[in-house]
Amino acid sequence: xxPFDYTAPASLDEATRAGARPATRFIAGGTTxxxxxxxxxxxxxxxxxxxxxxxxxxxxxxxSELPNGGLRIGALARMSDVAWTANVKERYPxxxxxxxxxxxxxIRNMAxxxxxxxxxxxxxxxxxxxxxxxxxxxxxxxxxxxGFNRSHAILGTSEHCIATHPSDPAxxxxxxxxxxxxxxxxxxxSAERTIPIASLHVLPAxxxxxxxVLNPGxxxxxxxxxxxxxxxxxxxxxxxxxxxxxxxxASAAVALDLANGTIRDARVALGGVATTPWRSTAAERALxxxxxxxxxxxxxxxxxxxxxxxxxxxxxxxxxxxRTLVRALTQVSA
Amino acid sequence: MRMTTPPTDPPRRxxxxxxxxxxxxxxxxxxxxxxxxxxxxxxxxxLSASPPPAVDNQSSDWSRRQFVATVVAAAxxxxxxxxxxxxxxxxxxxxxxxxGSAAAVKLRVNGRELSLDLEPRVTLLDALxxxxxxxxxxxxxxxxxxxxxxxxxxxRRTLSCLTFAVMQQGKEITTIEGLAASAGASGDAxxxxxxxxxxxxxxxxxxxxxxxxxxxxxxxxxxxxxxxDDVREAMSGNICRCGAYPGIxxxxxxxxxxxxxxxxxRR
Numbered sequence: 001x002x003p004f005d006y007t008a009p010a011s012l013d014e015a016t017r018a019g020a021r022p023a024t025r026f027i028a029g030g031t032t033x034x035x036x037x038x039x040x041x042x043x044x045x046x047x048x049x050x051x052x053x054x055x056x057x058x059x060x061x062x063x064s065e066l067p068n069g070g071l072r073i074g075a076l077a078r079m080s081d082v083a084w085t086a087n088v089k090e091r092y093p094x095x096x097x098x099x100x101x102x103x104x105x106x107i108r109n110m111a112x113x114x115x116x117x118x119x120x121x122x123x124x125x126x127x128x129x130x131x132x133x134x135x136x137x138x139x140x141x142x143x144x145x146x147g148f149n150r151s152h153a154i155l156g157t158s159e160h161c162i163a164t165h166p167s168d169p170a171x172x173x174x175x176x177x178x179x180x181x182x183x184x185x186x187x188x189x190s191a192e193r194t195i196p197i198a199s200l201h202v203l204p205a206x207x208x209x210x211x212x213v214l215n216p217g218x219x220x221x222x223x224x225x226x227x228x229x230x231x232x233x234x235x236x237x238x239x240x241x242x243x244x245x246x247x248x249x250a251s252a253a254v255a256l257d258l259a260n261g262t263i264r265d266a267r268v269a270l271g272g273v274a275t276t277p278w279r280s281t282a283a284e285r286a287l288x289x290x291x292x293x294x295x296x297x298x299x300x301x302x303x304x305x306x307x308x309x310x311x312x313x314x315x316x317x318x319x320x321x322x323r324t325l326v327r328a329l330t331q332v333s334a
Numbered sequence: 335m336r337m338t339t340p341p342t343d344p345p346r347r348x349x350x351x352x353x354x355x356x357x358x359x360x361x362x363x364x365x366x367x368x369x370x371x372x373x374x375x376x377x378x379x380x381l382s383a384s385p386p387p388a389v390d391n392q393s394s395d396w397s398r399r400q401f402v403a404t405v406v407a408a409a410x411x412x413x414x415x416x417x418x419x420x421x422x423x424x425x426x427x428x429x430x431x432x433x434g435s436a437a438a439v440k441l442r443v444n445g446r447e448l449s450l451d452l453e454p455r456v457t458l459l460d461a462l463x464x465x466x467x468x469x470x471x472x473x474x475x476x477x478x479x480x481x482x483x484x485x486x487x488x489x490r491r492t493l494s495c496l497t498f499a500v501m502q503q504g505k506e507i508t509t510i511e512g513l514a515a516s517a518g519a520s521g522d523a524x525x526x527x528x529x530x531x532x533x534x535x536x537x538x539x540x541x542x543x544x545x546x547x548x549x550x551x552x553x554x555x556x557x558x559x560x561x562x563d564d565v566r567e568a569m570s571g572n573i574c575r576c577g578a579y580p581g582i583x584x585x586x587x588x589x590x591x592x593x594x595x596x597x598x599x600r601r
Contacts, residue, residue: 003434006454006500027501034457034496035477047454049501080490084557104571105556106549107478109490110497244570 002043008052012221016185019048020217026050028076028112031103032119039127041120041136050076050112050219060221063087069227075114075180075220079169080105082113092225094234094253098172098271101238104245114220117170117180117200118212121163122247123152134160135208142208150313151247154321155274157309161208163275165201166247171271172236173197174279175253178225185217194224201276230257230265237328238271239320248272250321252328256292263287263296263333270304273321280304283325297329298322439500443468444512454500458492459483461499462509470510470544474573481572484545485509486516491552493571510544513551526592527551530585538576546572550586554593562587 009015019026025044027033028051036042054061054076061076063085071091073082082088083099103111125131125143132141144152144162152162174197184191200212214220234255240246251271257264266287269279283304290296301322308318439452443466450465459476462468462485471494474482478496485494486508508516514525527547530536537543549572558564565583574582 001455003453003455005434006498027498030498030501031478031493031496034498037455038477047498051501080556104481105553105568106481106484106491106493106571107496110492242570244567 028115029110073223080108095172097236098168102168123163154308161204170277172253174277175267175269250324252325292333301325459494482545484548534585535581536585
């Protein structure tokens with residue numbers, strides 16, 4: 001691992017200023033970053049530890065009520081704590097489930113909620129510095145395109161990158177219409193902004209190295225989930241190679257507002273198949289106003305996967321994602 | 335030219351008296367420095383006792399001795415170079431560049447305060463194993479995939495390979511060495527989970543076991559369901575290549591049942 005200097009900032013101001021320097025990374029749980037630093041995929045010269053900020057401001061690490069009836073999740077809150085929080089389990093079961101199906105017990109204890117949103121792809125070529133990768137080394141080429149691409153994305157890809165976004169909770173959060181509060185360097189309040197998670201991640205297009213709209217020095221301070229009463233009827237279904245502790249081959253986050261068998265409102269997002277946490281408004285439109293029947297669910301799944309682009313080893317994901325979504329909708333409407 | 339023994343530092347020790355390892359020895363041939371010096375000097379003396387090399391005076395006897403000495407010297411040079419090269423990891427804790435230089439890191443492990451001289455890039459696992467001599471936490475994959483390095487940080491199961499030691503200052507760190515004492519056991523008494531792993535054949539080779547037990551003792555405190563499947567799901571971050579899973583699940587369930595019965599009895 002490359003040497004780096006370590007800073008434990010005393011304030012968010014200090015953190016954002018220090019974080020704006022080149023070759024700087026913030027660290028919270030570290031479960032992605034330390035791993036990638038060992039591989040020398042990440043080689044920061046300066047590391048800013050955000051954890052001490054939670055000592056001064058406990059709201060950075062806890063779940064609380066928003067005045068509008070939604071929930072605010074501190075950026076440093078750990079995945080396991082959020083998953084077991086009663087308010088989350090009851091009001092947003094899709095999020096609790098997505099968290100518990102992600103990673104392992106130890107990693108969930110360590111990983112922060114904001115860090116989970118910002119985790120890097122598991123593409124094996126991104127993680128292997130001996131192979132070309134446009135995300136790691138812009139312009140070097142994409143090894144996955146002609147390589148072993150079974151785990152790769154079929155939605156939101158470009159000819160420069162087909163790396164899958166690996167997060168489960170991000171898929172649930174994007175279905176719930178959640179946002180992140182972000183704080184950048186400079187004077188408040190101009191340094192603060194709110195970004196819907198649906199616009200936080202950017203498609204690879206021609207610049208796979210740029211994964212989010214965050215600017216240097218900007219940190220996520222909280223995640224805000226709007227009130228969504230029908231999300232009590234929501235779930236996260238994850239399909240993977242092992243029964244546990246594996247990344248999704250396909251996953252679906254769904255919430256349905258049902259009245260007498262008719263779908264009044266719907267939320268649909270897919271994981272394991274796209275380059276970003278993938279909300280499918282096309283699937284939602286195919287559901288809203290329809291009867292909750294297998295035919296409706298299948299139509300929604302077809303709409304969700306329209307435009308999917310498969311490569312040599314991941315064509316199975318097109319049908320797998322459709323069936324995953326149909327099963328999730330069937331279960332949530334039961 | 336005589337070579338002298340290089341100045342040797344006394345074994346480095348941390349504030350608590352734990353020896354700081356210089357470098358890990360390897361199983362293949364590893365001549366000590368003193369042995370290298372002794373052999374080198376023997377060869378040098380053999381060479382100096384020989385007649386000076388002369389192109390027109392190459393007796394077969396001299397050239398044989400010269401040949402042997404040259405070969406031995408070359409072999410020793412290689413051995414010495416290897417020693418120097420292999421000794422380099424010992425230099426890692428010292429500043430390699432201006433950034434990231436070593437500084438005192440204070441860790442509280444198993445109730446003891448340790449002060450270790452660590453670079454920021456030293457993981458908690460390496461700090462425990464290589465600097466504090468606490469080798470209960472094992473290095474399996476070193477990438478957070480196997481669970482062998484599991485320790486408790488403030489009572490929560492944590493992968494010590496995926497966090498930097500410098501980030502864990504002020505926390506209460508418990509390893510398998512301190513587990514029984516942390517649960518109030520005295521002397522050599524085992525933690526109930528350790529005993530259960532023995533009773534239920536929860537291991538074979540034992541390499542993953544400290545991680546399994548550290549994970550298991552935390553799982554008992556987490557809000558999982560009662561079924562065996564819940565235990566399997568909760569423990570999925572701990573891999574056992576011997577496949578002792580049935581015994582591990584049985585051990586954990588036995589402790590959970592005993593602890594539930596215990597709590598019921600107190601009510």
